[in-house]
Amino acid sequence: xxxxxxxxxxxxxxxxLVGASLAACGSDSGSGSDSQTITFAYQIANPNAKSVxxxxxxxxxxTHKGVTIKTNPIALNTYGSTITTQLQAGNGPDVFFINAGGxxxxxxxxxxxxxxxxxxxxxxxxxxxxxxxxxxMSFDGKIVAVPIYLAPAGIIFSPMAAExxxxxxxxxxxxxxxxxxxxxxxxxxxxxFGLAGSMAPNTGIFTAEVAASTVYGPEPDWNAKKAAGDTSxxxxxxxxxxxxxxxxxxxxxxxxxxxxxxxxxALTNGMGQGQMLGFAAPGGAAKDIMDSTKGAVxxxxxxxxxxxxxxxxxxxxxxxxxxxxxxxxxxxxxxDFISWMSQPEQTKKAADxxxxxxxxTTSGSGLLPQYAGVADLITNDKIAxxxxxxxxxxxxxxxxxxxxTGLLTGQMSVDDVLASLDKAWx
Amino acid sequence: xxxxxxxxxxxxxxVTVANPVARAARERRHAVPGWWxxxxxxxxxxxxxxxxxxxxxxxxxxxxxxxxxxWVGISNFKAVFDDKELLGSLKNTVILALGFxxxxxxxxxxxxxxxxxxxxxxxxxxxxxxxxxxxxxxAVSYVWSFIFAFNGPLNQALGSVGLDSWQxxxxxxxxxxxxxxxxxxxxxxxxxxxxxxxxxxxxxxxxLEEAGALDGAGRWGRFWHIVLPTIRPATGIATTxxxxxxxxxxxxxxxxxxxxxxxxxxxxxTEIYQQTIVFGKYGFGxxxxxxxxxxxxxxxxxxxxxxxxxxxxGA
Numbered sequence: 001x002x003x004x005x006x007x008x009x010x011x012x013x014x015x016x017l018v019g020a021s022l023a024a025c026g027s028d029s030g031s032g033s034d035s036q037t038i039t040f041a042y043q044i045a046n047p048n049a050k051s052v053x054x055x056x057x058x059x060x061x062x063t064h065k066g067v068t069i070k071t072n073p074i075a076l077n078t079y080g081s082t083i084t085t086q087l088q089a090g091n092g093p094d095v096f097f098i099n100a101g102g103x104x105x106x107x108x109x110x111x112x113x114x115x116x117x118x119x120x121x122x123x124x125x126x127x128x129x130x131x132x133x134x135x136x137m138s139f140d141g142k143i144v145a146v147p148i149y150l151a152p153a154g155i156i157f158s159p160m161a162a163e164x165x166x167x168x169x170x171x172x173x174x175x176x177x178x179x180x181x182x183x184x185x186x187x188x189x190x191x192x193f194g195l196a197g198s199m200a201p202n203t204g205i206f207t208a209e210v211a212a213s214t215v216y217g218p219e220p221d222w223n224a225k226k227a228a229g230d231t232s233x234x235x236x237x238x239x240x241x242x243x244x245x246x247x248x249x250x251x252x253x254x255x256x257x258x259x260x261x262x263x264x265x266a267l268t269n270g271m272g273q274g275q276m277l278g279f280a281a282p283g284g285a286a287k288d289i290m291d292s293t294k295g296a297v298x299x300x301x302x303x304x305x306x307x308x309x310x311x312x313x314x315x316x317x318x319x320x321x322x323x324x325x326x327x328x329x330x331x332x333x334x335x336d337f338i339s340w341m342s343q344p345e346q347t348k349k350a351a352d353x354x355x356x357x358x359x360x361t362t363s364g365s366g367l368l369p370q371y372a373g374v375a376d377l378i379t380n381d382k383i384a385x386x387x388x389x390x391x392x393x394x395x396x397x398x399x400x401x402x403x404x405t406g407l408l409t410g411q412m413s414v415d416d417v418l419a420s421l422d423k424a425w426x
Numbered sequence: 427x428x429x430x431x432x433x434x435x436x437x438x439x440x441v442t443v444a445n446p447v448a449r450a451a452r453e454r455r456h457a458v459p460g461w462w463x464x465x466x467x468x469x470x471x472x473x474x475x476x477x478x479x480x481x482x483x484x485x486x487x488x489x490x491x492x493x494x495x496x497w498v499g500i501s502n503f504k505a506v507f508d509d510k511e512l513l514g515s516l517k518n519t520v521i522l523a524l525g526f527x528x529x530x531x532x533x534x535x536x537x538x539x540x541x542x543x544x545x546x547x548x549x550x551x552x553x554x555x556x557x558x559x560x561x562x563x564x565a566v567s568y569v570w571s572f573i574f575a576f577n578g579p580l581n582q583a584l585g586s587v588g589l590d591s592w593q594x595x596x597x598x599x600x601x602x603x604x605x606x607x608x609x610x611x612x613x614x615x616x617x618x619x620x621x622x623x624x625x626x627x628x629x630x631x632x633x634l635e636e637a638g639a640l641d642g643a644g645r646w647g648r649f650w651h652i653v654l655p656t657i658r659p660a661t662g663i664a665t666t667x668x669x670x671x672x673x674x675x676x677x678x679x680x681x682x683x684x685x686x687x688x689x690x691x692x693x694x695x696t697e698i699y700q701q702t703i704v705f706g707k708y709g710f711g712x713x714x715x716x717x718x719x720x721x722x723x724x725x726x727x728x729x730x731x732x733x734x735x736x737x738x739x740g741a
Contacts, residue, residue: 081491081703088492105491105706114493198597198686258576260687261598266575394705406688409598 038330038337041072041086042097043079046288052353053097056148056341059349067333080106087116090327094334098145098323101136101389109392111323112139118324120144123335127360128342132220133318136389146342147318149351150359152374153209153386154314155193155302156286157278158271165190167277171376175210175245175307182254185277191256193249194267194276197408200401202264203246206280206304207404208387209315210245213306214238216384217313223390226425233421238310243407243414245307250408260408280304282319286370287355302373303382314377317386318359392425399424478719485713490706502713512714515692519718522608522693523672523725529612530668531661534619539649541620542627552624556617563614567681570610571597574682600690603683607691610678615671619664626660627653662733666726673722694718 042053057069072093074082080099083106086092098117102109111117120143128146129137137145157169165188167181178192185192196202215222215238222238225231233239249255256262256270270276271289286299306312322341324334340346344358351358357367357378364375377383388397399420406412412420485502489495506512537555541548558566573580574596581593596602630653638648654661676695679685685692685700692700694714702711 078703080706084491084706105704110490110492110706114490116492198684200684200686258595258598261574261576261595261603261683263571263684265572398700398704402686402688405598405686409600409687411600411688411690 036066036333037068037070038094038328038333039070039072040095040337041074041083041093043076044073045076047073047075052148052350055353056346056350059346060337060340064336069337080104082106084110087111087114087325087327092116092325092327094325094328094330095337096323096325098321100133100145100147100317100319100321102392104394108137108139108145108321108323112144116326117144118326118328118331118335118338120146120324120335120338124339124342125344128347130318130360132385133389136318136385137321145321145323146338147321147359148341148347149320149354149356150316150318150361151320151354151356151386152283152301152314152316152371152378153205153281154283154304154374155209155278156271156281156283156289157300157302157373158274158276158297159300160298161190161271161274162277164188164274165277167192169302169305169373171303171312171373173305174312175249175305178305179248179252179254182249182252186253189275191259191270191276192254192278193256194262194270194279195255195259196262196264196267196279197255197260197405198263200398200405202267202280202401203404203408204388204397204401205282207242207246207400209280209304210307211239211242211387212304212313212315212384213310214241214245216315216387217311217382220384223387227390227392233418233425234415236418239418239421240414241307241310243404243417246404247407247414260405278302283357283371284355287368290370300370300373303377311382312377313382313384314374315386316357316378316383317389319386319389395424396421481712482716483712484709485716487709487712489709489712491702491708492706495709498709502710503717505710506714506717511689511692512697514689515694515697518604518691519673519675519693519695519721522604522611522675523669525608526611526615526672526675527665527668529608530615530619531664533612533616534664535623537616537620538623538627539653542624552620555620558614558616559618561614563677564681566614567610567678570606570613571682574606597683598687600687603687603691607675607678607682610682611672611675614678615668619668622660622664622667623657626657630656658733662730665733666729669725669729670722673725674718694721 040053040057042051044051051073054071054073057071061067061069079097083092083096083098098111099107101107104110108117117139124143124146129143130147130150133147134143137143137147155169162168165181165185167185167190169178182192193206195206215236219225219238222231222236226233250259256266256276258266267276267279271279283301286301290297290299303312303314322338324331324338328334341350344360347360348358350356352368355368355370357371361367361378362381364371364377364379367375367378371378388400391397400417403412403417403420407414407417484495486497486499487495488498488502506516541552541555545551572578575581576595576598580596584590584592594602596606634652634656635648638652643651674695675693676699679691679693679696680699683691685696695718698711698714698718701707701714
């Protein structure tokens with residue numbers, strides 16, 4: 001009796017294994033079941049909004065009869081770990097969104113190091129990777145990712161809210177001019193800037209935008225010097241000034257009350273209620289907000305004003321890119337899709353859809369209306385790349401964000417923050 | 427202070443003890459051969475313990491979640507103890523866990539004693555106190571983050587009663603942020619502890635309490651010498667569960683402070699998430715996870731030993 005029971009148990013335990021094996025034989029590992037089908041994964045912040053990547057995939061299908069692109073939108077906060085896991089498991093998408101540089105999970109540096117990226121050298125449109133983005137799109141000297149738009153980051157500004165307090169800003173405004181107006185704006189129940197002080201990405205981008213004028217505008221190769229050991233955060237007057245500027249803004253009541261402990265909800269509520277005049281974010285956010293209000297709100301993108309003694313630079317770069325899976329079973333089709341996306345016609349369409357600027361733009365003409373305030377900076381090449389793209393890991397940007405919070409709450413001094421940045425760099 | 431033990435249950439116990447034949451028959455009826463546990467044990471091994479052991483292996487590597495890895499020995503663990511911020515996270519973990527353990531148990535026991543009997547509305551009140559337990563911690567914590575916000579109801583309430591000087595940016599203050607996290611944790615879990623103690627109090631014989639009262643023992647004396655020793659098994663369960671839950675607190679911190687301000691509320695659990703998912707340092711994250719697991723095992727073991735020793739003393 002015991003033997004027969006064991007046999008029955010054995011049969012039951014084997015059944016799922018057999019089933020799993022058959023299922024594995026029948027699966028196509030997510031790479032499409034025929035040579036005309038590829039998969040395309042990308043990150044999305046808002047599941048209700050149509051992604052620029054979905055638009056591109058649909059357009060490619062229209063112009064390439066018989067081709068199917070299976071899109072896979074993945075939530076922004078889990079994208080890096082999801083794509084990493086899929087590629088490691090061998091069931092990654094053929095084409096996918098990738099973070100430029102080596103500073104984040106699922107970025108060019110980490111995936112390139114693991115040998116997961118297709119070599120795009122000579123297979124994409126000429127000029128589709130700007131010179132100042134080549135390092136962040138390459139691994140081992142080969143281009144492995146291609147940007148599809150240039151993303152300016154500045155102040156998402158509400159002229160309507162500013163009208164109430166009489167606040168003015170343009171590309172010639174200095175940070176001292178801003179600080180001089182802060183008390184008046186605060187007295188009127190508004191804040192010049194909204195800051196989600198408890199969110200490292202928000203404090204990080206705010207400070208990075210200041211550093212565009214104090215560090216990366218005047219010294220575009222600062223990251224290379226740092227990597228070579230020729231400089232450090234602690235020795236950088238530009239970084240010191242950037243941090244001191246944020247503290248000055250805080251002390252001068254340029255941020256909303258409770259900014260140090262605020263979350264992103266404070267920004268959306270504050271902007272929605274007209275209590276804030278602007279906040280630091282990638283320029284595409286202006287289009288997202290205007291679209292979500294169906295045109296009821298008009299926003300502009302302004303460059304972060306430079307502190308005294310510095311020229312204003314617009315932080316604009318290529319943090320978002322597209323790459324191919326080196327293990328794809330449909331490399332030719334994947335490469336053709338990537339090459340097609342890198343063509344000027346597509347990058348223009350992608351930039352418009354994302355509310356950004358086409359890659360390679362050197363003139364202020366032809367931009368979306370919200371960029372009128374930064375057009376002259378673009379024309380005059382007063383542009384600085386996103387600093388963190390060339391940083392060696394994500395900890396540096398996190399140290400910047402949390403360090404600024406510590407600066408505002410009094411937990412850290414400027415020297416402490418600079419030291420933590422050097423330590424995080426490694 | 428306690429509820430009566432049902433008479434029928436007592437009689438059943440007496441019959442069982444007094445009749446060894448009936449007990450043997452019942453044992454035969456309910457006897458389960460040990461091998462029936464094999465599939466369950468195999469599943470537990472395959473789904474829990476083997477993956478855990480494999481995951482622990484990565485604690486000794488520099489794996490980034492993709493590609494190859496190098497054996498780094500104990501350097502990940504050394505890095506934890508060499509890093510001031512990570513040591514701060516370790517300290518926060520212990521402080522929050524101990525605070526959570528003490529507060530939930532003290533408040534849970536007090537509520538259980540108050541709502542044990544003699545109160546007409548006790549069933550309604552028990553339900554109300556237990557209600558937060560069934561809510562999702564992440565959702566509850568987001569609601570509390572609005573309460574603690576600078577322009578939130580807490581500061582507004584303080585202002586409305588003239589306590590303007592007490593108003594502060596609660597979640598941006600390194601000390602108060604920890605208190606806020608603890609408040610939310612305790613608020614949500616006290617009801618669960620109360621239920622455990624209510625179950626324990628149901629087993630306290632009323633005769634003992636009455637005898638104590640006749641011998642002149644006051645309320646405190648009866649509680650200390652009769653109720654508390656009797657409910658020690660419930661105390662053991664409640665303290666162990668709260669200790670474990672306190673050590674692995676995650677949701678409340680992520681929703682309330684995100685580990686801030688400037689790392690002031692980071693714990694081992696949030697560090698594991700950050701190092702692994704955000705920074706892609708899977709090897710280092712595994713080391714932190716292993717450390718947290720060992721901490722939970724050791725502290726739970728110590729707590730169990732302490733409870734067992736007291737049981738012997740109390741017997």
